[in-house]
Every structure is written in C-alpha cells, then in structure tokens.
Amino acid sequence: MSRPPIPIRARIGGRAGLVAQILLLGAVVLLLAWLARNAAANIAARGLASGYDFLGRSAGFDISQHLIAYAPEDTYWRVFLVGAVNTLLVSVLGIVSATALGVLVGVMRVSRNWIARTVATVYVEVVRNIPLPIQILVWYSLMLIAPPPRAALKLGDHIALSNRGLYLPWPQPSTQWLYTLAWIAVSVAAGAVLERWLDRQSRISGVARSFWPGWMLTIIGTAFALTVADNPESWSFPRFHGFDFEGGLVLAPALVALWAALTFYTAGFIGEVVRGGIVAVAPGQGEAARSLGLSDGQALRLVILPQAFRVIVPPLASQYLNLVKNSSLAVIIGYPDLVATFGGTVLNQTGQAIECLSLVMAFYLAVSLTISVLMNAWNARTAAWSAR
Amino acid sequence: MSAAMRPPPRRTALQWARTNLFATPLDAGLTVILSLGAAWLAWSLIDWAVLQATFTGESRSACKGSGACWALVTARWPQLFTGFYPEGHRWRVAAATLLLLMAAAPFAMRHAKAWTYLLAPAGIVLAFMVMGGAHVLPGVPSEYWGGVFLNLLIGVTGAIFALPIGVLLALGRRSNLPIVKALSVGFIEIVRGVPLITLLFMASVMLPLFMPTGVTLSRLMRALVVITLFEAAYMAEGVRGGLQATPDGQREAAKALGLGPVRTTLLVVLPQALRIAIPALVNSFIGLFKDTTLVFVIGLLEVTGVARQALADYAWQGKDVEAFAFIAAVFWVVCFAMSRFAAALERAPKVKPVQEPA
Structure with missing residues (x-):
C-alpha cells in the first residue's frame, strides 16, 4: 500500500x-x-572565555555521590561523566521500578474486581494530576522528617530507612561471586535452550506445551545460587553502630526521594499505556483463542499479550524518555545529576553558559536518539513477526 | 424469543458483589486486602490532615499534636495566591486572573466564534497592563508578581502564543517543501528531546548573551519566551495528529472546488484538524500548567517559590510537607477538572450537526 x-x-x-x-x-x-x-x-x-578548553581544567569541588571514581582535582570533563552516570543511575532505577508498578496498575485497571479497578483508577488520577516537582519536594520533605538512624524504620534484617538515607545490602567483592554469577548464567542459558527446544517440539508435533519448565529451571537455578551466596562473606549488610549505619549501600535522601517520585509518577502513565494496550486487543481474539482450545494462560501469552505489546511499546518508550528527562528535576533537591553538576556548579564557576548547556542538551538528545533508534528497531522486528 | 432479545435479568447487589468482588477465592482475598489497605490509608490521611491538624497560628510554635499544621498555609494565604503584590492592589490580580480565564475560554469550546480567538492575545496584553500599571495605575514591576496567579499567567500566556507557532510547525512538518520540513522537524525534535529545566537555564543565563547590547528582558519575559517555544513544539505534535486524522477527501474536494492551497488549508483542513486536536491540546496545556511549578528554579516566585521562601523563614522551618501538600491539592483540583473536561470533549460528537432549514 x-x-x-x-x-x-x-x-x-x-x-x-x-x-x-x-x-x-x-x-x-x-x-x-x-x-x-x-x-x-x-x-x-x-571578558568571558569561550570554547571547550575549560573541560581539561581541574574542577576543584566535590560531588556527594559518584559511581565512577572522582576527586576534586579531577577535570570538568570528569564532572560531566560523573553527572551523566548519576542521571543514568536514577533513570535506570526509575525505569525498572516504574515499569513493575505501572504494569501492575494497568492490569488492575482492567481487572474484573471492582475494588482493584477503583484503587488503580484513584491512583492514576492522583499521581498524574499533581506536578512532578511538587511530588519530588513532598517525598524529599518526608525523607527529611524520617526518624534518625538510631530509630530507623526497618524492613526485615538488612534494609533500613532513616533521614540519612536508605540502607541496602551490597555485594562484597569476593571470588565466590564469580561462581555465583557463572551459576546464574548457566541457569539462564539452560532455561532458554530448554524453552526453545520445547517450542520446536510443540511446533513440529502440533501438541500444545506448558509454559513453565524452561523458565522454572532458570528461576530455581538463580534462587539456588543466591541462597548459597547469602552469607556475611559475600554481602555487606548495613549495621547500626554508634551514630549511623555502617556497611552496605547507602542511597542519599535526595536520590531516594527522586527515585520514589519518578517511580510513582511515571507508573501512573505507564499504567494507562498498559491498560490501553490490553483494551486495544479485540475481545474476539481472546474468545477465538479459547474456542480453539487454548487455556486462559495460553490465550493471554500466545494471543493477547503479543498483540497488546505492539500497541504498548511505542508509548512506553516515550514514557521512558520522559522519565530520563524528568530526572533533571534532581536539581531542586540537590541530587548531583548532570544538570545540577554541569549545568549548575560548573556553569557558575566557569561562566561559560553556552558551552555547558550545549553539552548537557547534547547528552539528552543523544539519549532520546538512542531510545528512538532502539524503539524503531523493535517496531521493525514486531512488524516482521506479524507479517510471518 | 432468543436469549439476546430477552431483557437482561435484574441484578441484585449480592449478584453484583459476586461477579465484581468475589468471583474466585483469589478475587475474594484481593478484595479484602485491598479494601482494608485503602481504608487504612484514607483514614490515616484524614486523621493527619483534618482530625489531628492545627489550622491557624503565627509560627510553627503554634503547631500542636501529631497531625498536619496548616498554619503556614493560612498565615501566608495571600502570598501563595498573589505573591508579593502590594496589599492595596490585590484587586488588580483578581481582575487580571479574570482576563486570563476569559482569554483562554474560547480555546476550550468546540464551537466558539472565530473572532473570540483573536481577542485572546488582547486579553493577555490587557492582563499584563493591569498587573504592570501601564502608566495609568501605579507601576508594579514583574518581580512582585507571584503565587498561583503567576503559574496561571505563565501557563495561559505560553499556551495561547504557542498555538499559532505550533500550527505553523505542524503544517511545516507535513509540508512537501524539504527546507521547511527539515527546519520544522529539527526544531520540534530538539525542543522535545531536552528537559524543560535546561531550556529554563538557557532563558536565565544564555538568552541575555544573545540580546543586542543594552537590551535587557525581565526574568519573567525570558521565561515566557522559552516556555512559549517549548509548548509550541508539543502543541505542534497535537495539531499534527489532527491533520493526520482529517480525511484526504476533504483536501481533494476543496481542490476540486477550485480553492488554492492556502485557502484549502485555512478554510477546510485547519478548522477540522484543530477541532480533532482540541483534547490533545487541552492535555498539553495541563502538562504545561504542571510544568509552571518549575520556574522557581530561575528565581520567579510562583507558588512553589513562595512556599520555599516561607519555609526558609525560621518561623516555619520543617513544615515542608504541609506546604507542598497544599500546593499539590490546589494543582490536583485544577488539573483533574481539566482532564475530565478533555475526556468529555473526546467523547462528544466530532462535528456539529448541520441544521436543516425548516
């Protein structure tokens, strides 16, 4: 056509x-x-300087959080990298948690259960209609009035929350992790191979197969590996000592607040995307699948979800992109993301507004471009699938 | 009589509950857990916000009990809505608000007369004149404008001036002319690809560099320039959706009637495309209105800025949650109402039925 x-x-x-x-x-x-x-x-x-020479000069200020090594003597270029990594960190955390919560909300929105439907609807209408900057400020204020470390809120033995941040267990560097990771990799590979083989068998024989065996193998294998690794040698657990917690991983209050706000806000939008995708599949599709003798689960997995996915993925990608851009609101609560470090401190120190902001914008444009290229590739693949 | 023709049997509340709440054991469990959770959450919220709350006071020392302390909100009420506008002149803020709402009204209606749209920019200019004084009333520089009013001012002004630019960009994007198309696509994609905050920083630190020497724009004007261009890129995508949804036959019919490309676009395609695009444009305006809570980062005292300034005061330290919860409530009411309105527009019939002469 x-x-x-x-x-x-x-x-x-x-x-x-x-x-x-x-x-x-x-x-x-x-x-x-x-x-x-x-x-x-x-x-x-x-009397301002111009050009990008300043990138090689020493920055001279500290950054409270850095995943890659950083010291005040490092260059402005290093500051750019640290800020970019911090932006990506909160974006990835947010995308994972917002997707999980968003899918739950979307499925609840089309549930048969009236309470589930209503709770999800109220949730969506509340989070979508309150400005994100305000939600970030509310979460941050809540973090600041959280109890001090000695009265920290505990979730189980190893996770705690106080006004100094969120404390999580963190893997200790040890050779044991190599075995654990290898074991997990083998479980995933074995599961995938078994799945493929079962799929082929069922296509050849025409007999429906059950969904679980391959992925169960992966899950059990991974769970086993993690259970074996669950000991004080391989994990560093946060322990209260003196005035604060020691060990483990501490997420600063600003990061926790930003993560929470991005998650709850974006999940409202993702929920609507997921609901839209499920609703878009014609009801006759599910009925036809059932009348061909597929079980509820098979109908969902083989007929409804593949069609819903095609509708869901493009708007989902644009929600991810929004989340990355929204993470720049970090600057209002002092999380050192790219905008706060490079568009803030560095810009103020050097006065080179055009250079600093052009680099920051180039970073976001590069992320946008990457996400849309990936999405187009995905679309092309699904189009090829449905043409098959 | 076949089953389909029989009237549906009347359902009792019990039957309704059976299918909607307790269809399976899993469902029943979900119902119980979710209702208990929701009830607990709602009760804690009411308990905190109303039952245990303090409502008035001169400083945080007036706050008693474990509930919320709304004293900050009641004490700073006028500032939260009108900023630091001189006390005797607050009627001007009210008048300007009215002018802004009147300017925006035709855009929310599906069948407004064409001339009402042309009055919108006039309404906005008038609102600016009432606020600033325009040499008739005592002058009040824009540094003193603020509060929720400033959010409204920035939102409405940005949206109304963005619409014509957005329409041009959308037409440019669908144009056959390669240079026009490339410029439109480039502008739209770049603006949509970066966060608003970087554009606001641009307005605050870069725009002054690009002005001819001696020309200075107020902070508010700089923010408005950037926000208008930002919103134009988003509105362009809404209008583009409307253009795509307009049937090709309309364009062909206009051509067959002998209309040239300009008149075809202005008289046939755009009126239909914009009508289809209205819900998308209202939603984009809701987004913009929510985004106006961000302009405090470049020093404008919209409502978040007013609240933050109050919280920096020793008398109100630590009452952040209440201050921001109040702002959240104000925005929620406005944005929820607007989103319901957009949804209703989406369901309404697309084209006004033609009245047959009697």
Missing part, C-alpha cells in the same frame, strides 16, 4: 515554493548570524 511518488516539481513546490524556501532559509541564517554576533559582542564585553 505505497503512496504514488510525489512529482519532483510538487516536492520542491514549483518556482514559488523554491523562492519561498530560499527566503526562509536566508531569514533563519540571518537570525542565527545576528544572535551569534550579539553573543560574541556580549562575551567580549564581559
């Missing part, structure tokens, strides 16, 4: 179109030139 090709004359809009376009381009170029001239004059008048 391809459109007839547009004749070349229409494409450039005839002579009038060509002239209009050249005029428009000229106007845009003139505008940019005028802005550049103003900027050059202003920069010279204020």
Whole structure:
C-alpha cells in the first residue's frame, strides 16, 4: 500500500515554493548570524572565555555521590561523566521500578474486581494530576522528617530507612561471586535452550506445551545460587553502630526521594499505556483463542499479550524518555545529576553558559536518539513477526 | 424469543458483589486486602490532615499534636495566591486572573466564534497592563508578581502564543517543501528531546548573551519566551495528529472546488484538524500548567517559590510537607477538572450537526 511518488516539481513546490524556501532559509541564517554576533559582542564585553578548553581544567569541588571514581582535582570533563552516570543511575532505577508498578496498575485497571479497578483508577488520577516537582519536594520533605538512624524504620534484617538515607545490602567483592554469577548464567542459558527446544517440539508435533519448565529451571537455578551466596562473606549488610549505619549501600535522601517520585509518577502513565494496550486487543481474539482450545494462560501469552505489546511499546518508550528527562528535576533537591553538576556548579564557576548547556542538551538528545533508534528497531522486528 | 432479545435479568447487589468482588477465592482475598489497605490509608490521611491538624497560628510554635499544621498555609494565604503584590492592589490580580480565564475560554469550546480567538492575545496584553500599571495605575514591576496567579499567567500566556507557532510547525512538518520540513522537524525534535529545566537555564543565563547590547528582558519575559517555544513544539505534535486524522477527501474536494492551497488549508483542513486536536491540546496545556511549578528554579516566585521562601523563614522551618501538600491539592483540583473536561470533549460528537432549514 505505497503512496504514488510525489512529482519532483510538487516536492520542491514549483518556482514559488523554491523562492519561498530560499527566503526562509536566508531569514533563519540571518537570525542565527545576528544572535551569534550579539553573543560574541556580549562575551567580549564581559571578558568571558569561550570554547571547550575549560573541560581539561581541574574542577576543584566535590560531588556527594559518584559511581565512577572522582576527586576534586579531577577535570570538568570528569564532572560531566560523573553527572551523566548519576542521571543514568536514577533513570535506570526509575525505569525498572516504574515499569513493575505501572504494569501492575494497568492490569488492575482492567481487572474484573471492582475494588482493584477503583484503587488503580484513584491512583492514576492522583499521581498524574499533581506536578512532578511538587511530588519530588513532598517525598524529599518526608525523607527529611524520617526518624534518625538510631530509630530507623526497618524492613526485615538488612534494609533500613532513616533521614540519612536508605540502607541496602551490597555485594562484597569476593571470588565466590564469580561462581555465583557463572551459576546464574548457566541457569539462564539452560532455561532458554530448554524453552526453545520445547517450542520446536510443540511446533513440529502440533501438541500444545506448558509454559513453565524452561523458565522454572532458570528461576530455581538463580534462587539456588543466591541462597548459597547469602552469607556475611559475600554481602555487606548495613549495621547500626554508634551514630549511623555502617556497611552496605547507602542511597542519599535526595536520590531516594527522586527515585520514589519518578517511580510513582511515571507508573501512573505507564499504567494507562498498559491498560490501553490490553483494551486495544479485540475481545474476539481472546474468545477465538479459547474456542480453539487454548487455556486462559495460553490465550493471554500466545494471543493477547503479543498483540497488546505492539500497541504498548511505542508509548512506553516515550514514557521512558520522559522519565530520563524528568530526572533533571534532581536539581531542586540537590541530587548531583548532570544538570545540577554541569549545568549548575560548573556553569557558575566557569561562566561559560553556552558551552555547558550545549553539552548537557547534547547528552539528552543523544539519549532520546538512542531510545528512538532502539524503539524503531523493535517496531521493525514486531512488524516482521506479524507479517510471518 | 432468543436469549439476546430477552431483557437482561435484574441484578441484585449480592449478584453484583459476586461477579465484581468475589468471583474466585483469589478475587475474594484481593478484595479484602485491598479494601482494608485503602481504608487504612484514607483514614490515616484524614486523621493527619483534618482530625489531628492545627489550622491557624503565627509560627510553627503554634503547631500542636501529631497531625498536619496548616498554619503556614493560612498565615501566608495571600502570598501563595498573589505573591508579593502590594496589599492595596490585590484587586488588580483578581481582575487580571479574570482576563486570563476569559482569554483562554474560547480555546476550550468546540464551537466558539472565530473572532473570540483573536481577542485572546488582547486579553493577555490587557492582563499584563493591569498587573504592570501601564502608566495609568501605579507601576508594579514583574518581580512582585507571584503565587498561583503567576503559574496561571505563565501557563495561559505560553499556551495561547504557542498555538499559532505550533500550527505553523505542524503544517511545516507535513509540508512537501524539504527546507521547511527539515527546519520544522529539527526544531520540534530538539525542543522535545531536552528537559524543560535546561531550556529554563538557557532563558536565565544564555538568552541575555544573545540580546543586542543594552537590551535587557525581565526574568519573567525570558521565561515566557522559552516556555512559549517549548509548548509550541508539543502543541505542534497535537495539531499534527489532527491533520493526520482529517480525511484526504476533504483536501481533494476543496481542490476540486477550485480553492488554492492556502485557502484549502485555512478554510477546510485547519478548522477540522484543530477541532480533532482540541483534547490533545487541552492535555498539553495541563502538562504545561504542571510544568509552571518549575520556574522557581530561575528565581520567579510562583507558588512553589513562595512556599520555599516561607519555609526558609525560621518561623516555619520543617513544615515542608504541609506546604507542598497544599500546593499539590490546589494543582490536583485544577488539573483533574481539566482532564475530565478533555475526556468529555473526546467523547462528544466530532462535528456539529448541520441544521436543516425548516
């Protein structure tokens, strides 16, 4: 169903179109030139430096959280990397938790159960209609009035929450982890191979197969590996000592607040995306699957979900992108993300606004581009599947 | 009589509960757990916000008990809504609010007369004049404007000036002319690809660099320029959806009637496309209105900025949760109402039925 090709004359809009376009381009170029001239004059008048040479200079300030090694003597370029990693950290954490909660909310929205439906609807209407900056500030204020470490809220033996942050167990570097990881990798591979083999057998024989065996193998194998690894040698657990907790991993209050706000806010939107995807599958599809003798689970897995996924993935990708962009609100509560470090402190120190902000924007554009390229590839693959 | 023709049997409350609450044992368990959880949450919230709460006081020392302390909100009530506008002149804020709402009203209606749209920019200019003084009333510089009013001002102004730009961008994006198309796509994708906060920083630190020497814009104006362009990129996508949904036959019919491309677009395609796009545009406005709570980062005293300033005061230290919960409630009421409204528009018939002459 391809459109007839547009004749070349229409494409450039005839002579009038060509002239209009050249005029428009000229106007845009003139505008940019005028802005550049103003900027050059202003920069010279204020005695500001220009160019990206400052990236090699030492930053001289500390950053409270860094996943990659950082010291105040490091360069501004290093600050950019630390900020970018912090942005990606909170984005990945948020995407994982918001997806989990969002899928739950979306499924509850179409549940047969009235209470489940209502709770999910109220949730969605509340989180979507309150500005995210306000939600971040509320979560941050709640973190600050949380009990002090000695009265920390405990979840089980190894997780605690206080006004200094969220304390989690963290793996200790040890050779035992190599065995654990290898064991997990083998379980995943064995599960995948078994699944594929069962799939092939069922396609050849035409006999329906059960869903579980392969993935059960993976789950049991992984659980076994983690149980064996659950000992004080391989994990560092947070322990209260003196005035604060020691050991384990501490997530600063700003990170916890930002993570919570991004999760609860985005989950409301993802819930609607998931609901939309499920509703979009024609009810006849499920009924037809049932009348062909598929079980409820098989109908869901083989007929409804694959079709729902096609509808869900594009808007889901754009929600992920929104989450990454929204993580820049970190600056209002002082989480050192890219905008707060590079667009904030570095910009103030160097005064090179154009250079700093252009780098920050380039980072977000690169992330946007990556997500949309991945999404297009995914779309092409699903289109190929459905054509098969 | 076949089963389909028989009227459905009347369902009792018990039957309803059977299918909707206790269909299976799993369902019954879910119902019990969720209702207990929801009831506990609702009760704790009411207990904290109303039953155990303190409502008035001059500082945080007036706060008693374990509940919320709304004294900050009641003590700073006028500032939260009007900022630091001079006390005797608050009627001007009320008048400007009215003007803004009147300017925005036609955009929310499906069948408003065309000339009412043209009055919108006039309404906004008038609102700015009432607020600023315009040499008739005592002058009040924009540094003193604030509170929820400033959120409304930025939201409505940004949206109304963004709409024509958004329409042009959407038409440009669908144009056959390669340069027009490339410029439109480039602008839309770049603006939509970066967070608003980076654009606001741009407004605050970069825009002054790009102005000719000697020209300075107020903080508010700089924010408005950037927010209008930001919103235009988002509205362009809404309008594009409307353009795509307009049947091709309409364009062809207009061409067959002898209309040129300009008149086809203005008289036939755009009126239909915009009508289809209204729910998307209202939703985009809700997004913009929520985003206005962010402009405090560049020093504008909208409601979050007012609250943060109050919280920096020793008298109110530590009452953050109440202050932000109040703002959340205000925004929730406004945004929820608007989203219901957009949903109702989406369900309404798309085109006004033609009245047959009697």
